Amino acid sequence: MSHIAVERNRRRQMNDHLKVLRSLTPCFYIKRGDQASIIGGVIEFIKELHQVLQALESKKQRKSLSPSPGPSPRPLVQTPQSGDHVHTPFGIENFKELGACCNSSVADVEAKISGSNVMLKVIARRIPGQIVKIVSVLEKLSFEVLHLNISSMEDTVLYSFVIKIGLECQLSLEELALEVQQSFFPNVVYTHEI
Known part of the structure; x- marks a missing residue:
């Protein structure tokens, strides 16, 4: 050849x-x-x-150790370089709040700043109509969904959002993660109504 x-x-x-x-x-x-x-x-x-x-x-590991029925929010902490500041839609902050997680046996929620938007990822078991509940919560909290990706594997689904923060929004990322997490619990009243 x-x-x-x-x-x-x-x-x-x-x-x-x-x-x-x-x-x-x-x-x-x-x-x-x-x-x-x-x-x-x-x-x-x-x-x-x-x-x-x-x-x-x-x-799977959490379920085998001890299943907890309620959400448990926690901030994501990233190591700052000395004197770093982050430009976020919430204003200029010291490098402390780049993201937050809220995990439970029902769903894991993670919110991170990405430029002038928020990346929101939700991993949960598939529940009919859940995506409508999440979008409804986001809209009530003055967020606009710019992009949504849904990936599924067997009975688990990953919702990946890129959301724009509305001018009226006063939530921290930790509060956002908790509010989305609470949409999985039918008897929870949303605490941050606008």
Whole structure:
């Protein structure tokens, strides 16, 4: 085989593999059709699937140790560089509130600042109509859903939101995570009505 034929065969295989990757990846992960965008989108999708797997393993361990019926919020603490400040939609803050988690045996909720928006991830067992409840809570709290991705595996689902913070919103990320967590409990009254 000549060098040209070998190279042509390699390109054909690369293009075939890229087509398969693109078909296996939800379309919103891939912004453009070029090779770099396809590979970058696949990487993001795999990272998200990896997070789902870790959350499921964590949930399995928690259930085997001691199942707790109620939510337990906790802030995510990241190590600051000396004197770092973070520009958030809530104002300039010392590096203390970049994210928050609220975990229970029913659902795990994580909220993080991402630029001028909030990334919200919810991992839970599949409950019919739950996504409507979550969106309703977000709207009541003056958030606007910019992007929503739903990934599911058997009876577990991952809701990934990008949400814009409304001008009237006065919640911390920890309070947001707790409010979304409480949407999984039918008899809970929302504490931050606008």
